[in-house]
Amino acid sequence: MTGAHAAWLPAAAFRAIGSRRSAVHGRGLLVETVRQELRDACARFGGSSEADDDAELVLTSDTRPGSPATDLGPEGFTLARQDGVTVLVAGGPAGILYGFFHVVRLGEEAFGADFPVQTHRPAMRRRMLDHWDNVAVHEVMGQVERGYSGGSIFWSDGALTKDLERVRAYGRLLAASGVNAVSVNNVNVHATEARLLTDRLDDVAALADELRPYGIRVHLSVDFAAPVSVGGLRSADPLDPAVRQWWAGASARVYEHIPDFGGYVVKADSEGQPGPFAYGRSHADGANMLADALAPHDGVVHWRAFVYNHRQDWRDRSTDRARAAHDHFAPLDGQFRDSVIVQVKYGPIDFQPREPVSPVLAAMPNTRLAVEVQITQEYTGQQRHVCYLAPLWREVLGFRPWRAAGAAIAEVVAGGGGMVGVSNVGDDRFWTGHPLAQANLYAFGRLAWNPSLEPAAILDEWIGLTFARGADGVPEQLRRTLHAIMDDSWRTYEDYTAPLGVGFMVSPANHHYGPDIDGYEYSAWGTYHFADRDGIGVDRSLATGTGYAAQYPRPWSDTFESPATCPDELLLFFHHVPYIHVLHSGVTVIQHIYDTHFSGAERVHAMRSSWQEIEQADLVDGDLYARVAERLDEQVRSAEEWRDQMNAYFFRKSGIPDAQGRRIY
Amino acid sequence: MTGAHAAWLPAAAFRAIGSRRSAVHGRGLLVETVRQELRDACARFGGSSEADDDAELVLTSDTRPGSPATDLGPEGFTLARQDGVTVLVAGGPAGILYGFFHVVRLGEEAFGADFPVQTHRPAMRRRMLDHWDNVAVHEVMGQVERGYSGGSIFWSDGALTKDLERVRAYGRLLAASGVNAVSVNNVNVHATEARLLTDRLDDVAALADELRPYGIRVHLSVDFAAPVSVGGLRSADPLDPAVRQWWAGASARVYEHIPDFGGYVVKADSEGQPGPFAYGRSHADGANMLADALAPHDGVVHWRAFVYNHRQDWRDRSTDRARAAHDHFAPLDGQFRDSVIVQVKYGPIDFQPREPVSPVLAAMPNTRLAVEVQITQEYTGQQRHVCYLAPLWREVLGFRPWRAAGAAIAEVVAGGGGMVGVSNVGDDRFWTGHPLAQANLYAFGRLAWNPSLEPAAILDEWIGLTFARGADGVPEQLRRTLHAIMDDSWRTYEDYTAPLGVGFMVSPANHHYGPDIDGYEYSAWGTYHFADRDGIGVDRSLATGTGYAAQYPRPWSDTFESPATCPDELLLFFHHVPYIHVLHSGVTVIQHIYDTHFSGAERVHAMRSSWQEIEQADLVDGDLYARVAERLDEQVRSAEEWRDQMNAYFFRKSGIPDAQGRRIY
Structure with missing residues (x-):
């Protein structure tokens, strides 16, 4: 510590x-x-x-x-x-x-x-962090899947961390932000981690002991096939009495070790994880079976709705990954036990910087729902880029699927499962790799407590606490600079990366870091943009496309259905349009791409310059200054790379020059 | 064994x-x-x-x-x-x-x-295999870098293999093909392997003992920085007397253990490997220093000419990776000791299915040169695809840089360094992963012995030996089928992958397996195609391009300089042309792309059908049949993937439909 x-x-x-x-x-x-x-x-x-x-x-x-x-x-x-x-x-x-x-x-x-x-009073009863931490170091993903802050703070060298003091300090930080639940292992449950549920309960109990004084309950991600992989049964069929008994027994033992244990997190039948489909059972069957095992102990099941076919054929345009969660889960509304929380990613694809809000959140009124966001910056700069995410989350929480007539997402989830964030914390000295990424962790807790807080106000709180110095608080110049750098950093990031909601132009080779415009275009992952020499975008209308737009309640389904009414920032998510299509903003799609990429990269330059002024004024610790400075250098380099690749790609494809004649390679 | x-x-x-x-x-x-x-x-x-x-x-x-x-x-x-x-x-x-x-x-x-x-009489005195084998398993590359046949046959579990009988059997196979030298570790020399030269000479000697009865001398890849990394000196400056003394001592000890040791292989100042540049010295300084250390013992230095800037900026069109080896080495002609062999990859880029022959091979008349080919199929299907490479090597060996007036490449290297192949062998039961890839290893040895052999004749020899059965030899149907599958398999592979010599449209994420047309287009590796909506190709002419064409002697420099005289199969390597450019073959570039991709994939289907007839006739062992069948299934899948991605990519970009109206996605 x-x-x-x-x-x-x-x-x-x-x-x-x-x-x-x-x-x-x-x-x-x-x-x-x-x-x-x-x-x-x-x-x-x-x-x-x-x-x-x-x-x-x-x-x-x-x-x-x-x-x-x-x-x-x-x-x-x-x-x-x-x-x-x-x-x-x-x-x-x-x-x-x-x-x-x-x-x-x-x-x-x-x-x-x-x-x-x-x-x-907290708006949401459950304000939870999911750690995608592995006990053992995974060959491809490292120890923390999508972790950009070093190793796990819970696990080290294949065992419980020796630095329990740090776990306690973490709990203290979380309590001060409002978080009250933590899942301590990866939703992709590998062999070593599957045994946390059985052989290694003492380790989990030790973590619970450190977090309990701060009001935080511990949860575990479990392997749906644990009765087979750990228990030695021949089946994990959720309707098999032997399987049900196995889970009941296992759960009882968990509570013997940890009386206030929170419950299970499950990624089932998704991206290769096992699930109830193998036995011809539904997600409800699977989740309810676990709920029944936990019921005597007051535990809950977080059942993730992130289910789709990840072995798509790009040649088959009838499949649409965006539709999958709704197709799978909406029909099951009302079939889940009360202690099952269906955990829904905020967008229909996968934590892109810009997605429409998932229609699943409006489709299951008789189910407890949680909305899941990604604090770790997998698709938003991997903690090498400044990207303050509270404005994104605030938009999601404030989205009203039924327009003025109905509740906002914050209200949809408030009474049920609340808000879940994938943690961005590791054993890095600054907790989050990029010191400014601490603000995302803080803001997550604050928004889960009170979704109506303004992102800039939360940031201001965070600055006031984090950079407090002596009796005078935070120097005004520092406060101004941090706002200048961070307030709009998400929109800046959006500007220099994939345009208009089309998403997923990231590098497969670099684990989603940096641009690769066609990197997923012909892959099995279902993430396409269909750019050709005339236009770009995915037709998800009901009339001529995949029909995804119709998964929303009216009037949103109508709004998204037509390019004439679809909001600019989501246009390419819902429609394939010519490069010369004129946006509501008044510029063409192609000119929008050029403009946002030039201006986005320029703003990153400005961010770096602002930060450099901080050094001259000696307003923060030298090592924090240096860490941020080094990452801003990388952000400048990367933003220019995004700018130049995106502009070159679309200029080569469209042949339409920049109206302002700026340099395109 | x-x-x-x-x-x-x-x-x-x-x-x-x-x-x-x-x-x-x-x-x-x-x-x-x-x-x-x-x-x-x-x-x-x-x-x-x-x-x-x-x-x-x-x-x-x-x-x-x-x-x-x-x-x-x-x-x-x-x-x-x-x-x-x-x-x-x-x-x-x-x-x-x-x-x-x-x-x-x-x-x-x-x-x-x-x-x-x-x-x-062997045309070439040196007929050498380089094994890119690591002793320890490398995190990213595995044990054998670019190996597709399991682990190393020399090293296992971080030590010398226990199966020395297999090493002996390998030596026997090599002797029967004509090979007389083997380098036993990767040219990228990692920490463990650097110590083969010093602490682990007994292991190398044990390998030499197994190979010696078959006339094979053992060579080692060495770390140019070994005086520092292994020897504890502060410098590896080739002109520093202490460094020279260190190498002299180390070399003497090698020969105490292995009196007929062959010499050193060095990849210096390339892709991150250390070299003489760090001390302001030339490649000649570096190589000669090692030659002097080996001179008392009659050993040679293989100094690789694979040197280029692998941190290029794609935005800078003045750099051309193809130029690099010639730029670096041609000026050094005459400066190398007699016992230095400059080892030159056959093409100027990196073992692509189609490249022009490296101009370095025509630029160093006063230097001993070896031509290096890749038997392991890094860019030619990774031993999942049938790709008989003898026709490619034969074209390289037969190329006359000075046209009729001068020697062929085979003669250029015959008197000096001979031919070096990167081995495709591992601890796989069939030695080479794909059983039919054994033919490449065999053909390598045969061509190094006699470069004028016809590829089909070599294949016939290989079939006659490998599939000999009883007194009647090889069944005629099997012989015919293998010729039908293998004879033209390299051109078939070329047809369904990157067109017209443009190269490098392979997946970075999948370690060069499968298509990713823009995968390296904006990378630092210097491997571009510059496809836009109008055309494709790299202008390497002297008049308007990078000037690479002028690195050849006349008349080839003239031939390559103009699209009018440049051979079709290399057109896009040397020129950027419109999709509607008409080839010497009479079709446009875009129609050529469609035609070759449809027909290439079709021929792979035919290959699979032919093989299936073998099963019905029960002409080969069941497990060999099955292994080939399984790989042909994958080749069919992969060839269709190449076909559909390439056709879709270029149709989306050009907007020009296939003249025959075939299915493009």
Whole structure:
């Protein structure tokens, strides 16, 4: 743990709370966590953590039946300041923990002018991180699949990490962002990891012990075929009584080791993982069987909806990967047990920088749904590029599948499965490889707690905590610079990569890093753009295409159906159009490609220049500065590569010159 | 060694010689090898290996000074049959060995009607195989770099193989084909392999012991930086006396272990390997330093001319990888020691199915040159496709850089470094993965011995030996079928892959297997085709292009300079032309692409059908049949993939339909 960066909990962030007189009421593990936090902060900044009558901050919970605080739920709290005393009343111990970190976040503001009662309650009950970590180092994927921050923080050298202190520090960071569940191994469950469920429960329990004081429950990804691969049965048929009994027994043993175990995560019948199809059973059969095994223990099943044919023939245009999740899952609505959460990627393909919101999220009103996002930047620069993802997630959460008439995605998932993010954390000193990628992890937790937060406001919180220095907080120049670099970095990334929602022009050879425009064009993965000399895009209309557009409720199905109404940024996802098609923005598709690629790469140059000014002003630690600087160099190089390849590719194909006569190779 | 296929030395191939009365005169290791061969053959077929007065076959050497046989050199021999006695007179023990296998090859023909004296003498003194084998399994490349036949036959589990019997069997096969030198480790020398030169000489000596009875000398690939990486010096500067002394000492120790050691193979300053450039020295400085270290021991240095900038920027059209070897080496002609062999790949890029012959081979009259070919099918189907390469090599060897006025490539290299092939052999039961790929290994040795042999005749020899069965030899149907499948398989492969010499449309993600038309188009490797909506090809003319064409002597430089005279099959290597350019063949470039891809794939279908008829007739062993059948299935699949991707790609780009209206996706 020596030397790990403090991320958004540096000592300086506790200055306000640590210099006050505080009192904490209540008992239990989480309350003790808060007491210790206060003691540490006060030891540093001269306050008192055991004030009584003269407390300036009182943290308490009120769980008496009928108390107004019980409406808050176990994690909610109210906060008010009256007559110079800040009072936090929580609905339970977890509420005290989250409230405490909220007061830390407020800093001096929590102790300034009086303010009336504010109510804080997580919008989503489940705010979960999935770690795609392997225990053993995988031959192709390394230890962390799609990990760009070094090895796993949970597993090392084929065993439980020896640095449990770091796991605890991770839990603390997560609690301060709002996360309350973590799955500790990869959804692609290999042989070694399949045994976490059985032979290696002590290891999982040790992780749970470190995370429990921060209100975080541990989940496991399991191998659907475990009764065969681990249990020695001949079948994993979910309707076979022996199989059901095996899972019941295995689950009971899990809870003997970890009484507050969260549940299972399952990727079944997807990209080669085993599943119920082998036995002629449905996803509901499979998920319900696991739910029944967990039912006595109050655990849940996260069943991923990421199911498609990954052995497509590009010559067969009747197949459309985008349709697959809806085709598979919508008909099963209502068939899942209550403790099954169907976990749906935000878009129909695979975590592209721009996709329409998955229609599955609007198609299963009688199912608990979670929306899954990818914090790790597989398709958004792999933590070598700055790409602040909160604006993307905010758009997804705010999307209203039924337009004004209905709920937003945030509300669809709030009552059910909540929000799941694939973690971007590894054993890197800065946790996330790119130090600025910490903001994505932080923002994930904050949005899962409150999806209506503005991305720029979340970023501002993160800056205020992370770069706190002395009594004056964060230097204004640094704050401005970070906003300038990060606020629009997702749209910048979108601009210099695949255009107008068409997606997947990434390099297969480099594990999705960097451009390869035809890299997946003739592959089995179902990810095509169909660019020819006249035009580009995938016709997913009902009238002449794959019919994917019709998977949306009206009026969105109509909106997407026609190029005339389809939003520009998704045009090529839904339609094949000529390069000379004029966008709503007024420019042609080809000119849009040129313009966005030139301007996107230019903005990355500007990002790097802004950062260099930070150095001259000596506003951040030298090693953090250097790490970011080195990655910005790579981002500049890569953005220029994207720009030049994309422009060359489409100029060679279309023969249409740039209206502004800029350099195309 | 249990179960390894007999390749071209099955017991049945020795029927004729083994049923005769033979006498061998002479002494020494190689003569003893022949004696033992004869004893074994006679034991099986009832002949006598120690006949005296009544011998039907006499094998002898005549090394008396002034004898006509000494003109034959140590490996040559004469053969005649007179009055019912076949007499072989060799210039030395090695000549007896090669003569013995020649008689085996002749079979009954050697014992039929009388024939006058024939003289056999290898055209090339050095007929060498380079094994790109690693001792340790390399993370990316596996154990054998570009190996498609399993692991190494020399190294296993990080140590010398335990199956030395197999190494001996390999030596025997090679001797029967004509090979007389083997380099036993990869030219990319990794850390473990660098120590073969020092700590692990016993292992190399053990290999030499197995190969020596078959007249094969062992060579080692060495790390140019070995004085630093292995020796602990601070420099590997070839002009530094300490470095020179280190190599002298290391070389002396090698010869203490292996008195007939062949010498060093070096890939320097190429694709990341260290070399003399780091010290401001030339390739000649580097090579000569090693030559001086080997000089007291009669060893040679194979110094590879495969040197180019592999970190090119595709945007910079002034660089041309094709020019690199000539630019680097031609100016050094005359500067190399006599015991340095500059080893030149046959084409200027990298073992593509079709390239012009390297102009380096015509540019260094005062240097010993070897021509390097790739028996392992990196770019020619990776031993999943049938691709008989002798016709390609024959074209290279027969190329006359100065036209009728001058020597062919075979003559250029004959007096110097000879021919080097990258081996296609591994620990696979059939030696070469694809059983029919054995023919490439055999043909390599035969062409190195006699470059004027016809590929179909060599194939016929190979068939006659490999598929010999009982007294009647090879069934005529099998012989016909194998010719039908193999004779033109290289041109078929060319037809369904990259067109007209443009090369390198292979998949980076799949290690060069299968199509990816733009896979290297924007890469750093310098391998481009520049296809746009109007045309395709690389302008390498002097007038308007990179000037590569001018690296050839006249008249070839003129021939290549103009699209009007450039041979069709190399047109896109030398010129960028419109799709509607009419070839000498009378069709347009685009129609040529469609035609060759449809017909190429069709011919692969026919190959598979022919093979299936073999099964019905039960003409080969079941497991060999099955292995070939399985690979032909893959070849059909892959050829269709090539056809459909290439046709789709160029139809999308050109917009020009197939004149025959065939299916393009």
